[in-house]
Amino acid sequence: MILIKPSTEIEGVYMEDPRVMERIGRVCYKSEDRITDDSAERFIKARLGKHESVIEHSALTVRFICDRGIGNELVRHRHCAFTQESTRYCNYRGGISFVIPPWVNVNVGEYSFISSEPRIERPDWTWYKNMLESERDYKDLLSFKWTPEQARSVLPLSTKTELILTTNFREWRWIFQLRDALSAHPQMRELMIPLLEKVKQVVPIIFDDLTTEEN
Numbered sequence: 001m002i003l004i005k006p007s008t009e010i011e012g013v014y015m016e017d018p019r020v021m022e023r024i025g026r027v028c029y030k031s032e033d034r035i036t037d038d039s040a041e042r043f044i045k046a047r048l049g050k051h052e053s054v055i056e057h058s059a060l061t062v063r064f065i066c067d068r069g070i071g072n073e074l075v076r077h078r079h080c081a082f083t084q085e086s087t088r089y090c091n092y093r094g095g096i097s098f099v100i101p102p103w104v105n106v107n108v109g110e111y112s113f114i115s116s117e118p119r120i121e122r123p124d125w126t127w128y129k130n131m132l133e134s135e136r137d138y139k140d141l142l143s144f145k146w147t148p149e150q151a152r153s154v155l156p157l158s159t160k161t162e163l164i165l166t167t168n169f170r171e172w173r174w175i176f177q178l179r180d181a182l183s184a185h186p187q188m189r190e191l192m193i194p195l196l197e198k199v200k201q202v203v204p205i206i207f208d209d210l211t212t213e214e215n
Contacts, residue, residue, distance in 0.1 A: 013203060079168070134159075180196060
């Protein structure tokens with residue numbers, strides 16, 4: 001088995017140019033004559049929290065590598081397009097990747113059931129052993145001619161999944177406000193807090209005002 005940490009990667013951005021968003025937004029007020037070389041940022045920031053439908057003419061695509069539990073939470077968001085790794089059709093006979101939760105002290109790496117067990121203490125050992133046994137049981141079921149969609153029933157929520165999420169800037173703002181909050185799941189915050197900082201670098205006008213709740 002392979003133990004990994006979660007990660008995110010920005011795959012694409014559409015409509016990051018604030019001048020285009022300003023031209024779209026001013027259709028509402030028929031105030032195109034007020035557009036200047038430096039009016040876009042001021043106009044867009046004035047819409048945030050008030051008239052955010054203007055920033056729906058946009059899209060941000062992000063690739064998530066996370067566990068199935070967090071993947072299940074992400075796909076509950078509406079107004080998003082999702083493409084996700086399928087445990088029905090992917091055959092993990094060659095080895096399964098599991099995502100290490102932030103509260104489990106185990107190193108990233110490849111481990112076998114017979115050897116290479118890290119020297120860790122409970123309860124981290126309990127989690128580690130469960131991952132090993134899940135992989136062993138999955139492979140055993142495949143050897144008995146179970147299909148991947150049948151054998152996946154023994155895989156835990158820590159099983160790695162890859163998920164692509166695309167939605168507009170307005171929905172991303174809501175996702176960050178919800179998922180960066182202290183009440184969010186620790187594994188969700190582990191992904192979303194660094195992602196917000198990445199997104200701020202790409203589209204600062206839209207996301208610079210968002211902050212992360214501290215402990």
